[in-house]
Amino acid sequence: MAGDFELTRNITIGQYLPTGSVIHRMDPRLKLLAAALWILSISLCHTYLGNVAGLCVCLALFALARIPLSYGLSGLKPAIPFILILAILQLLFYGNGYGPSGQVYFHWGILRITSASVRVVVVSTLRFVEIIFAVSVLTLSTSITELTHGVEGLLRPLGRMKVPVHAFALIVTIAVRFVPTFAMEMEKMMKAQASRGAEFGTGSWWNIARRTRDVFPLIIPLFNTALVRAEELALAMEARGYVPGQARTAYRRYRAGGRDIVMFLAGMALSAALVFAPFPF
């Protein structure tokens, strides 16, 4: 049961795992762009073989980034209930909604399982796993600082149109910076509540309703401390000369080198192959 309190360990977002691999050292802007393209092409690929190939590429990315696969699997775990529910719903109802295409395996009342619905289930499950893996590699190999700077760099053209790109990046940075802090806070509150007899973590991990209900008594105090923190943080930022909307300089500057461009092109080629290659089934 003790393990259920250790939220900080289960949060992969913002948990940068520095291994110094080529993936880690890639220019964050190009890495982001490549990841976005890759994820897009995964969502466009609807063949079995294509998705298996995509999964292999994702696994290869873990190897290339020298990140243990267990990190990807732990990112997958919380998504399993959603994947399962989605799969079951698709399995039961997809065959109906889109007309009887393909071979009908099973038909009872409104339930109709066809070869098309099986394909949808398998492909969407694979896609889900691939996307989670791809995002895990991205977040594990890119510090949040780089990620926000990458987003900021990519969105910079919008800045000329008076979109507050920098403020947005700062908001994201701060939000992410406080994720572990709030996780620890929540851990503390759960322990405090548990010591007064509340039950946490006794519901199974797939019992979403139960687990959500368990969290309710924590929400108000968590909001409360969040507001206090926000106020203090604003004060500290002001004390360090932050004025919203002012022109600032940037400590980190990125310059895409030859290797970054080669890696980006490789990513683009893979993405294109996934979408356009004639996978037989």
Place this chain on the structure above:
Amino acid sequence: MRTVVAGATSPATAGAAGNANGEWPAEGRRIHSCVAKGSSMKPLIEVNQISFSYGQGPSQSVAAFTDVSLRVYPGEYVAVIGQNGSGKSTLAKHLNGILTPTRGDVWVAGMNTKDASCKQQIRRCVGMVFQSPDNQLVATIVEDDVAFGLENLGVPPGEMQERIDEALEAVGMSEYRHRPPHFLSGGQKQRVAIAGILAMRPDCLVLDEATSMLDSFGRAEILAVVRRLNQQGMAIVTITHHMSEVAEADRVLVMHEGRVALEGTPRELFAHPDQLEALGLDVPEASRVAQQVHARIPAFRRDAISVEEVVAEVDRLAGSGGERRHG
């Protein structure tokens, strides 16, 4: 020790105000020292009979303090103590212009904190570290956090590296520069927060109960850093509830119900435990020990205020006692 009477300080800021624009360009983003070192007679911070109330409208406003005056000279170490709610934090926020007084003026290196165009210079000149180690770090990597203030000041990127290195070195956190802050201990986070201020190269560091959320080890770390900075010439204003920290200061200000009730050196102050007690405050353990030993052994000096001084005094008496025995 002097018991401060409201209105005792005479304003001497007209001259400083006059050359403010000449010496500290209002919108210039170049960073240079606010105060010419050597002109140590000119106060770095001059608080002139200020009053401040929270909230607008006379009906619901809360007076945080009235008629407070304070001067901080370059290189000075000032401690501010007082009960909860006596207005210490509110005063601290006036020192770098986060709050501006309802009445009276605060001058920082010749700049009035009410002058919005000097804001950035004032923030650079007077850095502030707050109580909670968690709520003042903005970035996800230590060195980015230290860079935050520099980015705000518009320091050119080429110059940042050197200043970040220097600041992290000064607080002994260089090896943690690539770590995310949430893996650090409270004392380490607080040292990073100090580094974030140091990188801005302030002339004065204000610590608002910066050690109160730390364990004794973390506190010792911070005190060591602060002491070293002060020895290197930085002015320190520390707000604290720990009397052993007060003993390190050159000068102590005791706030009580929004006024400066007492002011003096720590030794002067701790010599009158009854007076402090009336203000709801304590003397450090070492001071109490010295006074109680003095009551029994009159030769023992009663004005020792730190453990080191008590030990030295014991040594002295033991030594002279031994001499007497031999002689």
